[in-house]
Amino acid sequence: MIGWIIFGSILLILIIILSLSVTVTAIYDADPEVRIKILCFTVLKIPADPKTLEKKKLRQKKKEERERKKLEKQQKKAARKKPEKVKTGTDSAAEAGSEPAEKTADDAAEKPAENTTEQSNAAETVKKRREKVKAPKNKLNISLDMIMDYVRSASPPIKRLFKKIRIRDVYIDWVVGSDEAGKTAVKYGGLCTAFYSLQEWLTTYFDCKIKEINIEADFQAEKDDIFIYAVWKLRIGAALGCVLWLGIRVLKTFLKYNKKPQAHKVKMKPAAGRGR
Numbered sequence: 001m002i003g004w005i006i007f008g009s010i011l012l013i014l015i016i017i018l019s020l021s022v023t024v025t026a027i028y029d030a031d032p033e034v035r036i037k038i039l040c041f042t043v044l045k046i047p048a049d050p051k052t053l054e055k056k057k058l059r060q061k062k063k064e065e066r067e068r069k070k071l072e073k074q075q076k077k078a079a080r081k082k083p084e085k086v087k088t089g090t091d092s093a094a095e096a097g098s099e100p101a102e103k104t105a106d107d108a109a110e111k112p113a114e115n116t117t118e119q120s121n122a123a124e125t126v127k128k129r130r131e132k133v134k135a136p137k138n139k140l141n142i143s144l145d146m147i148m149d150y151v152r153s154a155s156p157p158i159k160r161l162f163k164k165i166r167i168r169d170v171y172i173d174w175v176v177g178s179d180e181a182g183k184t185a186v187k188y189g190g191l192c193t194a195f196y197s198l199q200e201w202l203t204t205y206f207d208c209k210i211k212e213i214n215i216e217a218d219f220q221a222e223k224d225d226i227f228i229y230a231v232w233k234l235r236i237g238a239a240l241g242c243v244l245w246l247g248i249r250v251l252k253t254f255l256k257y258n259k260k261p262q263a264h265k266v267k268m269k270p271a272a273g274r275g276r
Contacts, residue, residue: 017236018235018236018237018240019235019236019237020038020039020235020236021038021233021234021235021236022036022037022038022043022233022234022235022236022239023036023037023038023231023232023233024036024037024231024232024233025037025230025231026228026229026230026231026232027228027229028226028227028228028229029226029227029228033045033046033047034046146257149253149256149257150250150253153249153250153252153253154246154249154250156245156249157242157243157245157246157249158242158246159205160242160245161238161239161242161243162205162206163205163206163207164207164234164235164238164239164242165206165207165232165233165234166206166207166208166232166233166234167202167206167207167208167209167210167230167231167232167233168209168230168231168232168233169209169211169229169230169231170208170209170210170211170212170213170229170230170231171211171212171227171228171229171230172195172212172213172214172215172227172228172229173212173214173225173226173227173228174191174195174214174215174216174224174225174226174227174228175216175217175218175221175224175225175226176188176191176215176216176217176218176221176224177217177218177219177220177221177222177223177224177225178221178222178223178224179222181219184217184218184219185217188215188216188217191215192215195213195215196213199213
C-alpha cells in the first residue's frame with residue numbers, strides 16, 4: 001500500500017511539472033527587457049536587477065577572500081617544514097664507488113640489447129604511422145535524397161512544436177521618423193508591408209493572438225520611437241513530447257542510411273559417405 005502511495009505521488013508531481021508553462025515576456029523600448037518565468041518564479045531576467053548584480057559581486061569577493069586565506073595557510077605550512085638535505089658531489093661519488101663492479105658490467109652488457117629492442121619498436125611505430133597516412137580516408141556519403149529524408153522526418157515535430165507555442169498580448173507601437181520626409185515615407189511603407197506579412201506568418205504557423213499593431217509616420221521627428229510588447233508561452237510536456245518525437249524520427253532515418261551489410265552464411269552440406 002505504501003509503495004502505491006509513493007508511486008501515485010511521484011506520478012502526480014510529474015503530471016504537474018509537465019503541465020506547467022514556461023512564459024517569456026519581451027519588452028522593447030528605451031530599456032529593453034526579457035523575462036523567463038515558470039509560475040511566479042523568474043528563472044532568467046535580461047538585463048539583471050542591480051540588487052542581484054550586487055549579490056553576485058559580494059559572493060565573488062567572499063570566494064576570492066577564502067581562496068586567499070587558503071593560499072596563506074598553505075604557504076605558512078610550507079615555511080614551517082624543515083628543508084631536506086641536499087646531496088653534495090662527494091656523497092654522490094662515494095655512492096657511485098660503493099656499487100659493485102659486476103653490476104656495472106652487467107648493465108653494460110644489457111644496454112646494447114635494450115637499444116636494439118628500442119630501435120625495432122621505433123621502426124614499427126614509424127611504419128604504422130606511414131600506413132595510416134597512406135590509408136584512404138572514409139568519405140561521407142551525403143546525397144540530396146538523404147538530406148531531403150532528414151528534412152521530411154524533422155518537419156512534422158517542428159511544425160507541431162511551433163503550433164504549441166502560444167503568442168499572446170502582442171502590442172506594437174512604432175512611430176517612424178528621420179531627418180528627411182522622403183526617407184520617412186519610404187521607411188513607413190516598408191514597415192507596413194513587413195509587419196502585416198509578419199502577422200500573417202505568425203497566425204499561420206503559431207497560435208498567435210495580436211492585440212494591436214500601430215505604425216505611424218511623424219515627419220517632424222528625427223528618429224523612430226518604438227515600443228514592442230509580447231508574451232510567449234510553451235507547456236513543458238508539449239515541448240518534451242515534440243523533442244522525443246523528433247529524436248525517434250531522426251534516429252530512424254539515421255539507421256536507414258547506416259545499416260551494416262550482413263554477411264550471408266553458406267551452409268556446407270556433408271559429403272556423401274562421410275557418416276558411414
